[in-house]
Amino acid sequence: MRTSTVVATAAVSMLVSAGVAHQTGALPGQADEARPSAAPVELAVAPQQLEVLAGLPCLPHPAMNVSLTNQGAEPVFADSFLTADEPLELSRPSFSSYLPPGQEVSVPFVVTAPHGTAPGTYEVTGELLQRLPRGDTVTARVEVTAPPPKTPGSNVLLGERATPSSSYVTASTAFNPCGAVDGDRTWSHATAWNSANSGVFPSTYEVTLPEPRTMNRVDLYTSQSASSTPERHGLRDWDVEVLVNGSWRTVAQVRGNTQLVVSSVFEPVETTALRVVALASNDGKYARIAELEAYYDVPEQP
Numbered sequence: 001m002r003t004s005t006v007v008a009t010a011a012v013s014m015l016v017s018a019g020v021a022h023q024t025g026a027l028p029g030q031a032d033e034a035r036p037s038a039a040p041v042e043l044a045v046a047p048q049q050l051e052v053l054a055g056l057p058c059l060p061h062p063a064m065n066v067s068l069t070n071q072g073a074e075p076v077f078a079d080s081f082l083t084a085d086e087p088l089e090l091s092r093p094s095f096s097s098y099l100p101p102g103q104e105v106s107v108p109f110v111v112t113a114p115h116g117t118a119p120g121t122y123e124v125t126g127e128l129l130q131r132l133p134r135g136d137t138v139t140a141r142v143e144v145t146a147p148p149p150k151t152p153g154s155n156v157l158l159g160e161r162a163t164p165s166s167s168y169v170t171a172s173t174a175f176n177p178c179g180a181v182d183g184d185r186t187w188s189h190a191t192a193w194n195s196a197n198s199g200v201f202p203s204t205y206e207v208t209l210p211e212p213r214t215m216n217r218v219d220l221y222t223s224q225s226a227s228s229t230p231e232r233h234g235l236r237d238w239d240v241e242v243l244v245n246g247s248w249r250t251v252a253q254v255r256g257n258t259q260l261v262v263s264s265v266f267e268p269v270e271t272t273a274l275r276v277v278a279l280a281s282n283d284g285k286y287a288r289i290a291e292l293e294a295y296y297d298v299p300e301q302p
């Protein structure tokens with residue numbers, strides 16, 4: 001019978017085997033033969049080391065690929081659980097799958113570090129529960145670094161948390177709810193926001209800031225592609241609102257737009273959230289924003 005060396009191999013191969021004898025989690029004096037018999041399932045996590053920026057949840061974040069492989073001759077249902085050191089967050093807590101003999105399945109786990117996470121080394125631990133006592137683990141290291149500071153002149157919306165009222169998803173196409181603050185001004189489902197329901201207005205796209213920011217200009221890039229123009233499918237009418245002392249305040253209104261990008265300039269305001277209230281598009285169907293940016297243009301000293 002093969003003996004699993006879970007702890008020793010974790011850092012090297014990131015593998016554990018279930019259904020065979022285990023050193024970790026064994027009770028004193030408990031014989032291997034007393035363990036339940038199950039097909040050997042292999043849990044793997046790759047890569048073993050990730051680098052994550054603290055905060056900026058809407059910038060692309062690295063993912064760990066977690067896989068389960070049935071190395072036995074019998075079908076099995078395997079469960080795995082992942083936990084992250086506080087305050088890291090995982091896009092999902094667990095991964096389970098039915099596995100025919102020889103079958104491998106895998107899913108990505110996206111790792112994020114909330115705003116304010118202290119730079120340093122953290123761990124994500126994977127655990128397999130397959131007719132065995134829990135306790136066998138694999139570990140990946142996560143290096144958290146501080147993001148570049150946002151100074152006057154920076155786009156204060158870049159990468160911050162976005163909450164659209166809806167986001168277009170079909171079996172073949174899924175627009176990214178973060179698409180309008182991901183730093184990419186091009187129009188594609190991966191890098192832009194498209195509301196979900198045809199003809200439903202208003203639709204809103206809200207961005208929450210981790211701390212108050214001063215701004216006096218908002219640039220909105222709507223849709224343009226090889227097969228379309230802002231005049232055909234772009235956003236036509238919208239309001240720009242900022243959250244001040246718990247109330248939304250309208251700082252700009254745009255009507256009848258046919259351009260790709262519109263800059264709205266207003267008096268400097270300190271805010272913790274901004275939203276675009278989309279009122280109409282040129283095709284009458286969907287709200288479309290490729291990128292939304294906000295700046296504080298510091299007035300020149302006389």
Ligand SMILES: [Ca+2]
Pocket residue numbers: 179180181182183184185186191192290291
């Ligand atoms: Ca974008």
